[in-house]
Amino acid sequence: MILQVPLSTLSPQLPNVEVPFDIKTVSLIYIPAVLLTLIIGKIIYLRHFHPLARFPGPFLGSITNFYQAYIIATGKLELYELEWHRKYGPVVRIRPNYLSSSDPRHIPLIYHKDADKTNFQDLPSFGFELAIASQRDHKHHAFLKKRIAPAFSLKVVKESEGLVDLQITTLLKELDRRYLSGTCDGKNDGVLDIAPWTQYLAYDVITELAFDDNKGFLKANKDVDGLIGELLKALKGGIIISAVADLFLEIYNEPLGIGRRLLNTKQDPNSGLGRILSFAQAQIDQRKRRIREGKPVRNDLVNHIMNLRDPNPDYDSKEPGPLVSDAYVRSELTVITFAGSDTTAANIRTIVLEVLRNPSIKAKLIAEIDSCYERGTLTGKIASYDQLNAKDNCPYLYAVLEESRRFRAPAPIILPRKVAAPGMQLPIGNYGDNVYIPAGADIGCNSMVTTRDTNFYGPDAEVFKPERWLESLVGEKRVIALKRADITFGAGSRTCLGKNIAWMELVKTISSLFRLYELDLVPPPPGEKPYHFENYSLWHESGIWIKIKRRNVPEWFELDEATI
Numbered sequence: 433m434i435l436q437v438p439l440s441t442l443s444p445q446l447p448n449v450e451v452p453f454d455i456k457t458v459s460l461i462y463i464p465a466v467l468l469t470l471i472i473g474k475i476i477y478l479r480h481f482h483p484l485a486r487f488p489g490p491f492l493g494s495i496t497n498f499y500q501a502y503i504i505a506t507g508k509l510e511l512y513e514l515e516w517h518r519k520y521g522p523v524v525r526i527r528p529n530y531l532s533s534s535d536p537r538h539i540p541l542i543y544h545k546d547a548d549k550t551n552f553q554d555l556p557s558f559g560f561e562l563a564i565a566s567q568r569d570h571k572h573h574a575f576l577k578k579r580i581a582p583a584f585s586l587k588v589v590k591e592s593e594g595l596v597d598l599q600i601t602t603l604l605k606e607l608d609r610r611y612l613s614g615t616c617d618g619k620n621d622g623v624l625d626i627a628p629w630t631q632y633l634a635y636d637v638i639t640e641l642a643f644d645d646n647k648g649f650l651k652a653n654k655d656v657d658g659l660i661g662e663l664l665k666a667l668k669g670g671i672i673i674s675a676v677a678d679l680f681l682e683i684y685n686e687p688l689g690i691g692r693r694l695l696n697t698k699q700d701p702n703s704g705l706g707r708i709l710s711f712a713q714a715q716i717d718q719r720k721r722r723i724r725e726g727k728p729v730r731n732d733l734v735n736h737i738m739n740l741r742d743p744n745p746d747y748d749s750k751e752p753g754p755l756v757s758d759a760y761v762r763s764e765l766t767v768i769t770f771a772g773s774d775t776t777a778a779n780i781r782t783i784v785l786e787v788l789r790n791p792s793i794k795a796k797l798i799a800e801i802d803s804c805y806e807r808g809t810l811t812g813k814i815a816s817y818d819q820l821n822a823k824d825n826c827p828y829l830y831a832v833l834e835e836s837r838r839f840r841a842p843a844p845i846i847l848p849r850k851v852a853a854p855g856m857q858l859p860i861g862n863y864g865d866n867v868y869i870p871a872g873a874d875i876g877c878n879s880m881v882t883t884r885d886t887n888f889y890g891p892d893a894e895v896f897k898p899e900r901w902l903e904s905l906v907g908e909k910r911v912i913a914l915k916r917a918d919i920t921f922g923a924g925s926r927t928c929l930g931k932n933i934a935w936m937e938l939v940k941t942i943s944s945l946f947r948l949y950e951l952d953l954v955p956p957p958p959g960e961k962p963y964h965f966e967n968y969s970l971w972h973e974s975g976i977w978i979k980i981k982r983r984n985v986p987e988w989f990e991l992d993e994a995t996i
């Protein structure tokens with residue numbers, strides 16, 4: 433088809449122009465030309481007129497979110513971010529509307545109590561939009577946090593201490609049975625990859641606490657039902673998609689519902705996340721049945737969450753509102769499972785790996801634990817939380833724990849916040865200068881980056897050094913400053929709810945492991961792979977090959993007697 437464009441009607445001097453208008457020309461020339469113009473226009477806008485245009489950063493990051501999706505997919509996110517900050521300075525534009533800060537001074541300014549989250553967390557495919565961790569709005573989040581926080585209080589956590597002890601006992605006995613005594617598979621050389629065992633422990637603890645029914649990963653010495661692998665796979669996909677959340681959410685929310693079907697967001701009960709959601713629902717049903725039948729139920733995390741109440745719809749009524757929905761309980765329990773297991777497992781791995789890599793640190797840690805046992809300030813095969821927490825009882829153990837999170841944050845990503853009106857000023861350099869961050873921008877810090885700031889941590893920021901946390905060496909003021917700059921458990925009003933649980937599991941596991949076993953790093957056995965790690969917002973790690981040997985300590989009598 434030929435279109436006659438009568439330019440002569442505009443001016444008699446102009447000829448009529450014939451414009452080809454067939455399908456082929458339209459699809460090969462006009463549509464690409466329009467798209468190219470739109471793309472070039474968008475790039476010009478993003479590079480020169482966007483509110484963040486003046487911030488430095490990687491070119492591709494400034495024009496498309498897909499670049500960040502690609503970077504996350506490499507599994508080396510923190511290395512790219514460190515490199516960008518070395519090249520471009522403390523505030524870097526890593527996506528069109530997203531800044532990364534490497535300066536620990538910015539942490540309290542970005543993560544203040546009224547900061548809203550971004551759409552990073554609310555990808556609907558996960559099916560847990562209702563959970564506290566997914567709430568963007570700080571006011572709604574504050575309401576939910578006040579309501580749920582008592583379920584995570586130290587008092588409630590300590591009531592679960594026996595359950596945590598049982599899982600740690602299982603770990604210690606299984607290691608002995610499988611790798612030393614020769615009673616299982618005849619293996620007695622003490623050589624093992626500790627990486628999967630840290631996951632089995634953390635998942636058994638969390639599923640025991642959150643579902644009242646652990647999966648028995650430790651006893652089976654395997655990822656039962658592929659739950660851990662499936663969950664990590666789902667989170668890996670989720671974190672890559674999160675970089676293009678705007679686009680994802682637009683497709684998902686398009687009014688015809690085609691996007692929802694295309695993205696297949698219905699939970700598949702055979703997928704990792706789907707399995708946990710079904711597991712959670714089964715637990716809720718079982719609890720309700722027991723209550724109906726008048727049978728006793730455990731006063732634990734599940735019980736606390738199931739007994740929360742929504743506000744009474746009759747605003748003036750003094751009556752308590754209805755119990756929270758099953759969907760809400762399911763969401764919280766699911767989030768707790770992934771928020772609390774691989775983080776804690778990664779933390780245990782870092783401690784084992786770094787302590788064993790540094791013989792002088794290992795010697796100091798063991799000397800402190802042994803001296804506590806000799807003085808009787810720690811007792812039993814697994815010391816009690818109160819003993820481990822008593823002030824000044826185990827300062828070096830605590831310093832090792834703090835340094836392990838600084839050195840290798842268990843959640844090695846930026847957890848972004850939305851800058852509210854009228855924007856904010858962030859200090860830059862050492863001469864009182866500020867940089868203005870406009871409202872509407874997303875901004876955040878990756879702990880794997882802020883902890884490498886040599887201005888704040890000194891020239892040895894890259895070194896694993898528990899001594900930097902010892903009050904007796906660096907003074908109280910410095911330790912307070914270090915704690916203020918610590919975002920490994922989150923910051924502001926969003927600080928980790930499971931901190932007490934994680935802390936209890938960590939001090940108990942590390943103190944008993946190093947008391948009962950002599951641990952050493954060894955090369956991978958023939959045919960086995962060496963240490964490998966990738967960052968998909970949680971560490972995917974394998975190949976921490978160690979050799980264990982029983983230490984000659986009396987607590988073994990107790991452990992040998994223990995039943996699991």
Ligand code: HEM
Pocket residue numbers: 564565566577638767768771772773775776779842843847919920921922923925926927928929930931933934
């Ligand atoms: C070493 C272990 C852990 C680390 C490093 C860790 C880290 C974090 C971080 C960084 C956040 C903030 C998320 C954000 O700002 O979006 C967070 C929040 C959270 N964590 Fe943990 N976590 C750990 C263990 C646990 C455990 C054991 C549980 C549960 C039993 C848990 C439950 C939660 C929950 C429910 C939130 C949401 C809090 C809120 O939105 O107010 N975490 N955690």
